[in-house]
Amino acid sequence: MATVTRQIKDLRTPIICVMGHVDHGKTSMLDKIRGTTVTDIEAGEITQHIGATEVPLYTIESLCKGVLPGNIEVPGLLFIDTPGHHAFTTLRSRGGALSDLAVLVIDIIDGFQPQTDEALKILKQYKTPFIIAANKIDRIPGWRVNPSFSFTKTFESQPDNVKNALDNRIYDLAGKLSAYGFSADRYDRIRDFTRTIGIVPISARTGEGIPDLLMVLVGLAQKFLEKNLKLHVTGPGVGTVLEVKEDKGLGYSIDTIIYDGEIRTGDTIVIGGKEKPIVTKVRALLKPMPNRELRIVEKFDHVDRVTASAGVKILASDLDKAMAGSHLRVAREGMLNALIKEIESEIERAKIVTDETGIIVKADTIGSLEAIVSELRSLKIPIAQAEVGDISKKDIIEAETINDPLHRVVLGFNVKLLPDAKEHMLESDVRIFNRNVIYRLIDDYADWEETQKKLAEKKKMMEIVRPGRIKYLVNCTFRQSKPAVIGVQVQGGCIKPGNVLIKPDGSKVGVIKEIQERNENISFAKKGKEVAISLDGPVAGRQIHEGEVYYVDIPESHCKVLEFQLKDVLSQDELETLIEFLSIKRKDDHFWGK
Numbered sequence: 135m136a137t138v139t140r141q142i143k144d145l146r147t148p149i150i151c152v153m154g155h156v157d158h159g160k161t162s163m164l165d166k167i168r169g170t171t172v173t174d175i176e177a178g179e180i181t182q183h184i185g186a187t188e189v190p191l192y193t194i195e196s197l198c199k200g201v202l203p204g205n206i207e208v209p210g211l212l213f214i215d216t217p218g219h220h221a222f223t224t225l226r227s228r229g230g231a232l233s234d235l236a237v238l239v240i241d242i243i244d245g246f247q248p249q250t251d252e253a254l255k256i257l258k259q260y261k262t263p264f265i266i267a268a269n270k271i272d273r274i275p276g277w278r279v280n281p282s283f284s285f286t287k288t289f290e291s292q293p294d295n296v297k298n299a300l301d302n303r304i305y306d307l308a309g310k311l312s313a314y315g316f317s318a319d320r321y322d323r324i325r326d327f328t329r330t331i332g333i334v335p336i337s338a339r340t341g342e343g344i345p346d347l348l349m350v351l352v353g354l355a356q357k358f359l360e361k362n363l364k365l366h367v368t369g370p371g372v373g374t375v376l377e378v379k380e381d382k383g384l385g386y387s388i389d390t391i392i393y394d395g396e397i398r399t400g401d402t403i404v405i406g407g408k409e410k411p412i413v414t415k416v417r418a419l420l421k422p423m424p425n426r427e428l429r430i431v432e433k434f435d436h437v438d439r440v441t442a443s444a445g446v447k448i449l450a451s452d453l454d455k456a457m458a459g460s461h462l463r464v465a466r467e468g469m470l471n472a473l474i475k476e477i478e479s480e481i482e483r484a485k486i487v488t489d490e491t492g493i494i495v496k497a498d499t500i501g502s503l504e505a506i507v508s509e510l511r512s513l514k515i516p517i518a519q520a521e522v523g524d525i526s527k528k529d530i531i532e533a534e535t536i537n538d539p540l541h542r543v544v545l546g547f548n549v550k551l552l553p554d555a556k557e558h559m560l561e562s563d564v565r566i567f568n569r570n571v572i573y574r575l576i577d578d579y580a581d582w583e584e585t586q587k588k589l590a591e592k593k594k595m596m597e598i599v600r601p602g603r604i605k606y607l608v609n610c611t612f613r614q615s616k617p618a619v620i621g622v623q624v625q626g627g628c629i630k631p632g633n634v635l636i637k638p639d640g641s642k643v644g645v646i647k648e649i650q651e652r653n654e655n656i657s658f659a660k661k662g663k664e665v666a667i668s669l670d671g672p673v674a675g676r677q678i679h680e681g682e683v684y685y686v687d688i689p690e691s692h693c694k695v696l697e698f699q700l701k702d703v704l705s706q707d708e709l710e711t712l713i714e715f716l717s718i719k720r721k722d723d724h725f726w727g728k
């Protein structure tokens with residue numbers, strides 16, 4: 135058996151990003167690789183944050199059971215677990231940009247889905263080499279499970295019809311990929327991985343195909359790293375802050391990915407802070423034990439130095455204001471000022487340009503903030519303020535000053551509602567949405583906004599005098615005066631008690647006191663109804679005559695609202711009646727109600 139003992143010191147660990155549609159099995163796949171389970175702690179079952187898992191070469195070697203080629207020099211693989219929903223585009227792009235390689239997970243039964251397409255577009259844009267993990271092969275009807283087998287081995291043991299079914303699905307995937315200009319094939323039929331995308335059939339549930347996946351990734355990383363990547367493992371470290379945490383006993387710490395160079399205890403580092411760059415000294419470097427996921431690790435190794443690429447927890451003072459998503463740079467001799475300037479301009483760029491008025495957004499990291507902002511922008515929802523941090527009383531007070539009640543809103547993503555904010559909220563009309571799943575946060579706000587709009591329209595309609603046209607029916611004079619009681623037919627729109635009536639020549643008729651239908655008082659009568667109305671003002675036979683037509687007199691300000699704001703909510707006959715009424719009013723004054 136060929137042993138893999140050729141680690142060359144200066145090669146950094148390639149960073150792998152995992153992408154794919156919701157529920158296609160990204161988390162399960164990583165779980166299978168690292169042998170732990172994070173699915174249970176995912177909010178809303180969607181992976182929310184970039185996490186990192188280092189899989190050392192010896193683990194890959196043992197999983198691949200001797201099938202690994204003999205020329206591997208990379209020290210292992212560092213997996214970044216990117217989230218799966220389209221609202222995470224920004225985070226994904228960051229993952230895409232950060233990673234050397236990607237695995238696009240596709241449920242072989244479900245096939246291409248919207249986020250599969252989106253991931254492909256991102257991969258293409260960033261020119262990131264990738265492979266496809268065609269997951270859930272155990273769901274192919276008739277599949278014979280061989281837990282943890284390599285794909286080639288388990289495939290051999292399948293009946294012909296199952297083999298064909300799998301190949302047909304792979305063929306389908308390859309067809310879809312060709313629409314993006316990618317040529318793709320089952321990985322074991324490919325000679326040149328730089329030209330053809332490898333499709334590795336796997337089952338994240340049974341572990342089948344996982345050895346093949348790792349083997350292809352290591353081989354590909356080796357090839358691409360040799361060709362395309364300059365490897366710095368000795369220069370000053372460069373990284374990105376994934377999360378800022380307050381841990382019991384540890385104080386504030388930052389979880390980071392170091393993707394270039396090295397970092398040592400005692401190093402001076404510069405990182406992005408909420409207001410200004412933070413310059414601090416590394417007190418301790420805590421590396422997760424190999425094969426553990428950075429977020430749920432309980433055990434750390436204290437190390438003196440870490441080389442790229444690695445997920446590492448850094449302990450230092452002044453980290454409470456560190457900003458998740460910002461860069462981290464190690465400052466060696468004479469570099470400090472330049473680095474501070476660099477991080478300063480980065481903070482400046484990260485400040486999200488906001489609109490003059492709009493809602494307030496708070497999020498836990500720059501990445502999630504950017505994702506929410508870009509989603510809100512695409513929905514054309516204005517943003518007055520967007521910041522990393524918990525929801526404070528100040529945010530609510532700020533929101534109270536917003537004129538439009540639909541924008542008197544604070545959207546919080548994965549943040550706390552601070553106690554003083556909670557208290558103030560009770561006496562405020564500001565609406566707060568605080569969720570830990572981005573699409574739910576935005577959907578909830580959009581639903582609320584829609585309901586509020588409808589309610590506001592309804593309220594407006596209730597207050598506004600609406601168009602109406604009636605005909606005074608022949609032989610329907612029931613009382614001549616004080617009040618006159620006459621029978622009418624509603625010919626357009628509707629009438630209500632309190633409506634003032636006018637004639638087509640614009641002269642005033644009187645005010646409707648009551649409306650009766652079969653001797654019962656009613657609050658309104660719509661088109662088609664024949665009702666009796668009592669009228670204050672006119673004397674039947676003198677000022678008003680049977681056979682005449684009257685219009686509801688609409689105040690000029692109401693006409694403006696009807697014509698320019700509520701036109702879409704008016705029925706066809708209301709609209710026609712309004713047009714007739716306006717032509718009466720505009721006969722002498724062309725600009726009436728405009």
Ligand SMILES: Nc1nc2c(ncn2[C@@H]2O[C@H](COP(=O)(O)OP(=O)(O)OP(=O)(O)O)[C@@H](O)[C@H]2O)c(=O)[nH]1
Nearest residue numbers: 156157158159160161162179181218270337338339
């Ligand atoms: N039968 C079968 N089920 C699988 C396999 N892989 C994942 N699943 C199931 O598919 C569901 C989704 O898997 P996840 O790993 O949570 O998917 P994900 O892509 O990480 O989903 P998000 O984090 O929500 O984006 C879970 O119920 C898994 O148990 C597989 O290979 N075979």
